[in-house]
Amino acid sequence: MITEQLLEVYQRLHDHFGPQHWWPGDTPFEVMVGAVLTQNTNWQNVEKAIDNLKGAGVLSLEAMSALPAGLLAEYIRPAGYYNIKAGRLRNLLQFINHNYDGDLDYFFAQSPPTLREELLSVKGIGPETADSIVLYAAGQPVFVVDAYTHRILSRHNIIDEEYGYYEIQELFMDNLAEDAALFNEYHALLVRAGKEYCKKSKPRCEQCPLDRL
Ligand code: SF4
Known part of the structure; x- marks a missing residue:
């Protein structure tokens, strides 16, 4: 029924x-970043922030991990709550670097329940963002x-x-x-x-x- x-x-x-x-994005990393940036804003603002990151050549796990917090916040300013979102992105990158040796493919290859548990353990990542990353960035069914x-x-x-x-x-x-x-x-x-x-x-x-x- x-x-x-x-x-x-x-x-x-x-x-x-x-x-x-869906989801607009050239790479799984871009989709993951977009899922964090889209919290409490519309997609047009996220696109501007993504364009800034692309223009600066820092839309990769390695390059973004090396960015100082203030500079990352500046790039993503159009997405709103930019200091908070920069903190969330940095928490997420730190988690992947620390626990998965910076290997995004390995991280995304975890089973959906494991992957979402891992994402939910990152400060600032809630259920909707975690599930968006599992589904749209990792391509796993949730x-x-x-x-x-x-x-x-x-x-x-x-x-x-x-x-x-x-x-x-x-x-x-x-x-x-x-x-x-x-x-x-x-x-x-x-x-x-x-x-x-x-x-x-x-x-x-x-x-x-x-x-x-
Ligand atoms: S507008 Fe909302 S309530 Fe009305 S038919 Fe569509 S989905 Fe249903």
């Missing part, structure tokens, strides 16, 4: 919007939940309003095939639907592909 509902949501969104080609997921599913009574991050994640992971490509596309489609139709204050149900679901 839940499986059919979830697949119906997916199919309608996919038919309406088409493939979303479902990313965000406010749009919660809003859309609760408005359609697929979940209770008070469901938390892990309950929603479990719902997807227990009822859908463990498929990174599906999880990738599904999350991106929910974000698109949330931004365009399922707005917080005033949902635009009449135009939305999920109307009368």
Whole structure:
């Protein structure tokens, strides 16, 4: 029942919007950095910060690890909360350097539960950021939940309003095939639907592909 509902949501969104080609980024490292930078800001601001890092030739684990904190913060200033985010990035890089000898491929080759545990142990990395890195940078099957997921599913009574991050994640992971490509596309489609139709204050149900679901 839940499986059919979830697949119906997916199919309608996919038919309406088409493939979303997430996550934008040339390398897994860039995707990981983008996942940290996108906290509490829009993607346009993240792109400016990424462009600064690219322009300075420091968008690699080695080069960024060698950057002084103040300079890193300057490069990522457009993404907002730049001192905090620079600290988070440095914590993450330090963790990979210390525990995985700076080998990103080795780090990303850990099993999804191990990888997310490791990421969650880094100060400043929460569940959504950790799961975005596992799914979009490491290409491993874990479902990313965000406010749009919660809003859309609760408005359609697929979940209770008070469901938390892990309950929603479990719902997807227990009822859908463990498929990174599906999880990738599904999350991106929910974000698109949330931004365009399922707005917080005033949902635009009449135009939305999920109307009368
Ligand atoms: S806009 Fe309306 S139809 Fe679309 S997802 Fe939100 S509640 Fe559902």
